[in-house]
Amino acid sequence: MSDSTAPPTVRLTVAQALVRFLSVQYSERDGVEQRLVAGAFGIFGHGNVAGLGQALLENELDPAPGEQPMRFYQARNEQNMVHAAVGYARTTNRLQTFACAASIGPGSTNMLTGAALATIDRIPVLLLPSDNFATRAPDPVLQQLENEQSAEASVNDAFRPVSRFFDRIHRPEQLVPSVMAAMRVLTDPAETGAVTLCLPQDVQAEAYDWPASLFRRRVWHVARPVPEPAALQRAAAVVRDARRPVLVAGGGVVYSEASDALTAFADATGIPVVDTQAGKGAISWEHPAAAGGVGSTGNAAANALAAEADVVIGVGTRYTDFTTASHTAFRNPDVRFVNLNVKAFDAAKNAAEMVVTDARAGLDALRAALEGYRVEEAYSRRVTELVADWARVTEECYHRGHGPLPAQTEVFGALNELLGDEDVLINAAGSMPGDLQALWRARTPVQYHLEYGYSCMGYEIPAAMGAKLARPDSEVVAVVGDGSYQMAPQEIATIVAEGLKVVLVVLQNHGWSSIGSLSESHGSQRFATRYRRRNPETGMLDGERLPVDLAANIRSYGIEVLEPSSIAEFREAYATAAAADATTAIVIETDLEGPNPPSSNWWDVPVAQTSRLESTRRARTEYEQAKGEQRPYL
Structure with missing residues (x-):
């Protein structure tokens, strides 16, 4: 006798259930909703063509009531399709992304570089690599890694260290908690990155009676954490004592759509703003407080301000070695840091007064806490002079007639x-x-x-x-x-x-201009950085172009x-x-050897400590001199 009180179910394969579930997931921030997974990139092989491939085909040809279309894009390279998903997610300020489906073996491991990029850059992507048979009936299958210590191991285990969330779906019912956890990570502004769900090829095609409630429209709310009041007051007290503060705008300012808040902060305080690669454009370059890129590849104006700063306010930055010029950019012996970051791990860097907060909410709150504070007019004049000097250099680089x-x-x-x-x-x-x-x-x-x-x-x-x-x-x-x-x-x-x-x-x-220049400046004479034929006379790659x-x-x-x-x-x-x-x-x-903009900071690339080459010995001496400026920020 059937139980009439049992919740309704829908019989689908694991792949069909996954596609239907993804099609009705939404993200929301500031009252605006959008599809979380806008579509799927993929390349089919024996690991997914009859599983996910079939499910995506069915979605396009015959979507079920309530199921939304999941447009499929036929990629040509698995690493590239992850890069495309990252490009999309970054352009949408991490509020939307794509799923990336690959076949077992090399198709899936081709996505590893893309996964590492997404996780390092904190950009949400959903990776669906195919995997070995869960039943192990035909073990070993084509392209399977055989591990003598573990029958469960597969090449997909390589995704573990480069994923913010990793799971392998051995049984259909495991999909339910797994996809819920995956959506949480994709929409978490602090913990996001690559989300990897490994799908054994037999499990993809296995049918199961799913709770119908799994496929209802679901909205995932992207949080804007506000600063804890005591932490905010501690941070404001540090800034109020500053005479030469500088603010480092990172990618978090862009992703949180905090440009207006940053501009208002600069207007109110006069604190100059320098930017990282991910933070450029967070404030218009025309703003009087905007000083441009900082760090190893930054400009002379921003780096001069960084070197003199007594307080550094890091907003949405993770302080990579290029931003800190390998811990030589901020040279004031008494420099202190105040960090506003949605991720506590980054907020704590450089022994900072840390404020765990969304960039927009944090900037607005800090501006209010600093009411009445403004940098001295002499400091503002110095910012203006430095920026004007660099503007002349920029014009020369842009119009040099080389x-x-x-x-x-x-x-x-x-x-x-x-x-x-x-x-x-x-x-x-x-x-x-x-x-x-x-x-x-x-x-x-x-x-x-x-x-x-x-x-x-x-x-x-x-x-x-x-x-x-x-x-x-x-x-x-x-x-x-x-x-x-x-x-x-x-x-x-x-x-x-x-x-x-x-x-x-x-x-x-x-050739490789960047590495060629780095090689030359570090004593390695641009070795193997030009595209040349093998020279039969020298045996080296210094022949014809x-x-x-x-x-x-x-x-x-x-x-x-x-x-x-x-x-x-x-x-x-x-x-x-x-x-x-x-x-x-x-x-x-273009000219392989530049000329490039004048350098104003350093990057730590070790030079051989001993060598028979004079060029290397000379570079080592210069390296040791530069390294003397390096220090921890404590």
Whole structure:
């Protein structure tokens, strides 16, 4: 006899249940709701084609009542699709993301780099790697790692250290608590990152009677933690004693949409604002308190202020070595730190007076607590003078007329003048992030999209796709070096397939400019950093330049490629690309050796302590001298 009081159930496979559940999850902040998982990227193989693949097909062809469409995007490389999901999530200020589905074995482990990037950068992505058979009936299956100590181990265990949440679904009923925990982490502003749910291929296809309530529309509320009053008063007391304070704006200011709060704070206090890679644009570069990028690749104005600061207010920053110039940027022997961060782990860094809070809520509260406080007029004049001095350097770098090949800073200058405030510049690796942090003038937090927590070569093109999906009305420009391009051009095909319009700017300098410069300055003579043939006479990679035609390669994807040879022609090419309805690439040759903006700070890269090379011995001496400035902040 059936129990009429039993809650209703729905019979679905695990994969079908997962897709239906994800389709009705929403995030909310400040009263605005949006789909949490906007769609799915994937590549199918024997581990997921008949499980998740079937479920996604059924969702598109025959969605059940109440089930929302989960648009599927056919990626070309698993690492790239995670980068695309990160690009999307970052552009939506971490309020939305994508799921990424991969087959067993190499398909899944290809996502590891993307998982590490997402977790290091604190960006939510949902990863669905396929796994071995839970029943072990056909053990070992194709692509299975056999571990003599543990029959349960699989290659997917490598996701554990690079995930904020990890689970393996051995039985259907385990999915229920697992997906609830996954959604919590995806919407937690402090604990977010890669969420990995491993799905054994037999379990994906297994049917189960699910509680119907699992598939109701569910809203996950993204919190704005407010400061604890006593902590706020302690922080305010430290700032009130400061004569030369500086505020470091990190990515948390952008993600919490705190630009107005930061601007109001600067207006009220006159405290100068310097920025990290993730925080650039949090305050407009035109604001009188805005001093620009700080740290190893920062500008001279921001670094001078950092060196003199007696109090550093870190808002939404995790103080990487580039921000602190490997613990040499903040040189005042009596410097104190006040940190506002949604994550206690970061708020406590540098022995700070810590305030665990959302950036927007914290800035508003600290401004109120500091009512009546303002920096001295002499300090404000010094900020103005330093910023004006650097503005002249920026103009020189942007318009230096370098030849015969232009410097990449001239390309950036043209782009900085041509992009609108709501357009998006994307970059990640090489010498470009350093030039951009020092020089780029961002009026809005939308415009500057630099992935520098993991600084992952190959991020730019897939991230541009993700950003364009998030902001279809913005011009999205991916600036890519020839090194990064050769690592991951595959998603151009996905961009073309989806009819998306992005602008690809490829700087061809026939080598690794950043590492070449670093190698030269550290005594290694640019060894193996130029793209050259093997020289039969020397046995080294110092022969003829490789005859790689990147423009021809890009044209093979079916898009238009423009090849300007000067900055004037580049400006014309960009105008053509911006006016086009489809993706256009601009390939321009630039000087491998710069010149780059003048350096004003240090980065700790150890040099060989002993060597037969004079260049290395000289670099070691310089390294030891610089390292003498390094210290813990206590």
